[in-house]
Amino acid sequence: MRLTLHSPMDMHLHLRDGDMLRTVAPLSARSFSAAIVMPNLVPPITTQQMVRSYKERIMEATKGLEFEPLMTLFFKPEYDYDFLAKVREDIAAIKLYPAGITTNSQDGVDNFSLEALAPTLEAMSELGIPLCVHGETNGFVMDREAEFVPIYERLAKRFANLKIIMEHITTKRAVEALLRYENLYATITLHHLYITLDDVIGGLMRPHLFCKPVAKRPEDRMALRKVAFMAHEKVMFGSDSAPHPRSAKEAPGCAAGVFTAPVALPALAQLFEAAGVLENLQKFVSDNAQSIYGITPPAKEVHLVKELWRVPERYGDVVPMFAGEELAWRVDEDTTA
Amino acid sequence: MRLTLHSPMDMHLHLRDGDMLRTVAPLSARSFSAAIVMPNLVPPITTQQMVRSYKERIMEATKGLEFEPLMTLFFKPEYDYDFLAKVREDIAAIKLYPAGITTNSQDGVDNFSLEALAPTLEAMSELGIPLCVHGETNGFVMDREAEFVPIYERLAKRFANLKIIMEHITTKRAVEALLRYENLYATITLHHLYITLDDVIGGLMRPHLFCKPVAKRPEDRMALRKVAFMAHEKVMFGSDSAPHPRSAKEAPGCAAGVFTAPVALPALAQLFEAAGVLENLQKFVSDNAQSIYGITPPAKEVHLVKELWRVPERYGDVVPMFAGEELAWRVDEDTTA
Numbered sequence: 129m130r131l132t133l134h135s136p137m138d139m140h141l142h143l144r145d146g147d148m149l150r151t152v153a154p155l156s157a158r159s160f161s162a163a164i165v166m167p168n169l170v171p172p173i174t175t176q177q178m179v180r181s182y183k184e185r186i187m188e189a190t191k192g193l194e195f196e197p198l199m200t201l202f203f204k205p206e207y208d209y210d211f212l213a214k215v216r217e218d219i220a221a222i223k224l225y226p227a228g229i230t231t232n233s234q235d236g237v238d239n240f241s242l243e244a245l246a247p248t249l250e251a252m253s254e255l256g257i258p259l260c261v262h263g264e265t266n267g268f269v270m271d272r273e274a275e276f277v278p279i280y281e282r283l284a285k286r287f288a289n290l291k292i293i294m295e296h297i298t299t300k301r302a303v304e305a306l307l308r309y310e311n312l313y314a315t316i317t318l319h320h321l322y323i324t325l326d327d328v329i330g331g332l333m334r335p336h337l338f339c340k341p342v343a344k345r346p347e348d349r350m351a352l353r354k355v356a357f358m359a360h361e362k363v364m365f366g367s368d369s370a371p372h373p374r375s376a377k378e379a380p381g382c383a384a385g386v387f388t389a390p391v392a393l394p395a396l397a398q399l400f401e402a403a404g405v406l407e408n409l410q411k412f413v414s415d416n417a418q419s420i421y422g423i424t425p426p427a428k429e430v431h432l433v434k435e436l437w438r439v440p441e442r443y444g445d446v447v448p449m450f451a452g453e454e455l456a457w458r459v460d461e462d463t464t465a
Numbered sequence: 466m467r468l469t470l471h472s473p474m475d476m477h478l479h480l481r482d483g484d485m486l487r488t489v490a491p492l493s494a495r496s497f498s499a500a501i502v503m504p505n506l507v508p509p510i511t512t513q514q515m516v517r518s519y520k521e522r523i524m525e526a527t528k529g530l531e532f533e534p535l536m537t538l539f540f541k542p543e544y545d546y547d548f549l550a551k552v553r554e555d556i557a558a559i560k561l562y563p564a565g566i567t568t569n570s571q572d573g574v575d576n577f578s579l580e581a582l583a584p585t586l587e588a589m590s591e592l593g594i595p596l597c598v599h600g601e602t603n604g605f606v607m608d609r610e611a612e613f614v615p616i617y618e619r620l621a622k623r624f625a626n627l628k629i630i631m632e633h634i635t636t637k638r639a640v641e642a643l644l645r646y647e648n649l650y651a652t653i654t655l656h657h658l659y660i661t662l663d664d665v666i667g668g669l670m671r672p673h674l675f676c677k678p679v680a681k682r683p684e685d686r687m688a689l690r691k692v693a694f695m696a697h698e699k700v701m702f703g704s705d706s707a708p709h710p711r712s713a714k715e716a717p718g719c720a721a722g723v724f725t726a727p728v729a730l731p732a733l734a735q736l737f738e739a740a741g742v743l744e745n746l747q748k749f750v751s752d753n754a755q756s757i758y759g760i761t762p763p764a765k766e767v768h769l770v771k772e773l774w775r776v777p778e779r780y781g782d783v784v785p786m787f788a789g790e791e792l793a794w795r796v797d798e799d800t801t802a
Contacts, residue, residue, distance in 0.1 A: 329665070
């Protein structure tokens with residue numbers, strides 16, 4: 129059995145920089161036609177020059193592959209209309225992190241009052257720049273996303289023309305909010321469709337499945353699966369693939385992030401097929417995102433074949449999800465173009 | 466400031482065997498007068514001969530120290546009255562594990578029907594042998610203990626003369642059940658008084674704080690602290706100190722267990738002092754357990770002094786809780802006798 133995906137996109141991707149960028153970017157570029165690239169480098173991407181230079185480094189790392197990096201800025205409440213108008217042509221979205229909530233987010237937002245955010249968000253609204261949000265408070269780990277939902281709701285009401293993307297949602301509560309507000313959209317990761325907290329700490333502890341937001345309860349996963357499997361027009365695939373070297377994962381202070389870029393499409397095909405909704409995968413991995421973002425990615429066909437594929441133990445120094453396990457599908461790179 | 470504890474006991478302790486036993490047993494024996502020793506070796510302790518031989522190995526490992534290992538059998542529904550009457554003099558309790566629920570529990574109970582358990586539990590009841598229970602189902606990791614509570618309640622009602630000890634309780638739900646049934650008692654660990662799931666996976670992932678049952682929510686910890694701090698007569702200290710070599714903790718499949726034996730009394734003193742209830746520590750670490758078990762441990766004074774103590778990074782190949790951190794109290798070994 130074969131499946132052809134047209135211009136699949138990863139709407140939430142961490143490509144890092146330097147050697148890690150050179151290791152992981154080609155893996156995304158082989159499977160995807162375009163990807164929204166997160167700006168949480170050290171220091172974060174906050175200027176037009178940084179956006180352009182980072183994009184060049186990504187293009188260099190993916191040379192010869194049909195792949196468009198869709199760049200983002202790291203949200204700052206200082207951004208004004210003139211700056212945003214100038215940088216608009218270089219970016220697809222702006223990513224907002226609450227301060228200190230995940231990897232390299234120290235410089236994020238610590239004041240969510242509408243007044244503090246209004247000038248920048250109104251300018252973004254006028255310029256049609258989507259706002260991507262890492263929606264977690266600094267509360268108890270299982271409650272952080274649910275506690276952030278009222279902030280999503282306030283933002284959605286106050287900035288009705290702003291497209292707000294709830295990144296990597298993990299809870300039933302977030303899905304419910306998503307469906308209530310016209311201008312809320314969401315990305316859903318591969319791993320949150322597959323796992324719950326049980327997979328992370330229910331048996332032995334599995335650092336390679338540890339991520340932020342942490343995987344939640346079975347009923348939360350069910351809510352995510354429901355909207356993903358039907359390819360609800362408000363949701364799109366965003367892997368949040370977040371590579372760390374083994375030394376940072378298999379250590380007493382294990383970094384958060386699951387590396388899924390090279391396994392994402394085969395694992396999604398396996399999951400959607402098992403749910404009897406393989407025909408919805410195209411929308412989930414591309415069409416919905418094109419509508420939500422109003423973009424047209426490079427034309428590219430990615431061919432999947434239903435053949436057992438043993439996932440490599442490592443890509444460079446990074447351990448992928450499903451390392452050493454078998455997936456029912458693989459990307460047929462010979463015919464992908 | 467000094468604090469003298471009279472015959473402190475650890476009512477839930479893993480001493481392992483072989484080299485690990487020789488590393489960790491003296492650390493418990495320096496701080497405690499006696500300890501309930503868990504039987505989940507490989508294979509589990511299920512015969513009188515195994516109990517006696519394991520006790521000898523522990524005595525050998527703690528030679529020269531005033532310390533009484535209180536032995537336990539690994540619960541089997543096959544144990545009959547005659548066997549139990551014979552082994553009674555060698556054991557302080559019998560420990561029941563649901564099958565496959567934690568380290569080396571494969572041979573545990575998989576049928577909790579009262580009929581299946583009645584012969585053994587009635588015999589234990591007649592012989593006055595307490596039943597220690599690891600109370601978790603195989604459900605979702607955050608719900609396992611709460612889901613087991615109805616089993617505790619059924620057992621408590623049906624075997625009203627059996628002393629049932631809810632081991633290492635972690636939830637508000639368990640505390641509520643404990644208080645409702647006369648013949649339910651509980652041990653509480655050091656780490657569950659200190660941490661919540663936030664400490665394990667809320668920031669970076671910390672394998673050395675990963676244990677079963679996993680640490681729960683802030684309101685659960687509060688419920689544990691409430692009964693521990695008042696030294697409620699139904700609760701007693703049981704560390705569940707569970708050493709694993711570093712290679713088993715700092716790895717992709719991290720084993721469950723927090724090693725607290727050498728830090729337990731100083732850390733408890735710090736916590737009880739901060740809560741303004743230092744005078745209740747004696748009951749929590751000894752008097753309550755003496756009443757519940759009806760035992761008199763060897764007379765031994767353990768002296769704590771309020772002096773900053775930097776916890777070693779390792780004991781042998783085992784990383785303790787608070788490794789490299791400072792505690793406000795230390796055990797004064799020169800005067801402990």
